[in-house]
Amino acid sequence: MIRTTDDPLCHQFPCTADSFKLYLDGTPAHPWNKAATKVFVASFCVKYTHHAANKAEAHFKVHIDTLIRRYRAQEVAKGNPNAKDVAKKKNRKNARKLLEDRRKTVGQIPELREHSWVIDHLGAAGMSSDESSTEHGVKIYRIKKKYWRAAELGPFLHGIDRVTAQYKNVTTSKGSQRYLWLSGGEQSTGGVAMPGLPVNFYDAEWLTNLQTHMKPAYNSLEIDPVEHPLIHHPVIQE
DSSP, rough: OOOSSSOGSSSSOOOSSSSSOOOSSOTSSSSSHHHHHHHHHHHHHHOTTSHHHHHHHHHHHHHHHHHHHHHHHHHHHTOOOHHHHHHHHHHHHHHHHHHHHHHHHHHHHHGGGHHHHHHHOOOOOOOSSOOEEEETTTEEEEEEETTOOTTTHHHHHHHHHHHHHHHHHHSSSSEEEEEEEEEEEEEEEESOSSSBBGGGGOOOOHHHHHHHHHHHHHHHHHOOOOOOOOOHHHHHHH
């Protein structure tokens, strides 16, 4: 498998079984990678006739997604500015999608409506840097905790996400999909802390250091001293 620096669709040669390439600067849905998937599945099913083509295709798409994520991580680690820009754009896109899904869910589920203002106030900038992938039929989110957020805020928001997943499974014909949130132990250091949130939404240690060493910055947060419970209605917790 060869990574091409330019969009392969600019070239005249097609992807074949004898000259097989994946476009790791693209996405699994890029036309080149979609064509490469068809080439792989056709060759695979000729050799392994007992395998269903649709299952082979699904597994290979997961494989492409994994390769792309690893490649991008390597490029970021090397200091490749283009890779960093791509990663930032993807994080912003994921954050906007998370915000949109969470707003819709808390607006539709009566037991969650009391938290609507929380989602609105956090905004896209307050969403965690969750990287998603699908592995063996399970949608996996690898969580990078924002440096200023309390550890309890993540599980609280992911409770809303689980309701979102269940709602989507009921209202679509694609069938159910399992979801798993994994804490990678990583911390997102970018961005700025969102002001005006309840005091228990902030990391206590970070808040104490800020209050001690950067009083003006602490005051500019205009923290709400009244805590908002980071627990869900019993119906949601089931």
